[in-house]
Amino acid sequence: MKTIKPLLLVLGMLPMLAFAAGSMDGHASHGTATKSAAGQPGKPAKVSRTIDVAMSDTMRFTPDSITVKPGETVRFVVRNVGKVEHEMVIGTTSELKEHAQMMRSMPTSKHAGPNQITLAPGKRGTLVWQFDGPGTVDFVCLVPGHFEAGMVGKVVVK
Template identity: 85%
Template sequence: MKTLKSLLLVLGLSPMLVWAAGSMEGHASPASASKSAAGQPGKPAKVSRTVNVTMSDTMRFAPDSIQVKRGETVRFVVRNVGKVEHEMVIGTAAELKEHAQMMRSMPDAKHSIPNQIMLAPGKQGTLVWQFDGPGTVDFACLVPGHFEAGMVGKVAVK
């Protein structure tokens, strides 16, 4: 019984240990829990519209301001038109700030989380998100230096 408890403890902690070691592939960071004040991962079958977003080396998103309805599920078709890697991460201002700080401390870490898409130069991908509550939700590129250079945007949820 003691061995079983020890095994369960190790298995339960292993995602955190991998994340702390800097290899976050396939593991969510604490700031990227499935559901947050920013909403939750959307179901592709429930998408009500598609928004095209470009990311560029001028450290800007286009558009950088989007309006959605409360409860709406949006498919973001995100394209990196720059020559360096960029990402789009959806979250609250606090979540994005925390995640940006983590990215600065582990700049080579690669991760895959439901509220984020990272793209190499010239690549395109999709991100499906449901906006649950009214207010403002942020999105940003958290590649070290990009957030600080102003690569941020806002989603107004009405």
């Protein structure tokens, strides 16, 4: 019976799995994003600019609002300037809320993929993402409690 509950959780998450597929055993990295309403993994050779993003223990991203053009490919250089683990996950509001719910049941799971990165204190990494059509895309920290504490940002595509 103990294995049925996680199975039902995963089956209920099939739409999200199309966005963030990968290992979900709670110990390995998960999430290899493919094209979504938030855009798609970018090609490093097509990067038009680099944006530095800091993640802090005040549960904030700096900057927390970014404007890009439709079709633009951006390299995010993400730094964890805090003393606890943080992550940056790019997606639509609905994708991220659904993923946050899933993370509550797998708090030790780590993110690694084209739209997501988990960083230990003092570490940095990069994400390359192409933003498609006009609209708003979110980025959040899905470490349990961080999203709920307001660790969110917006990318306005216009």
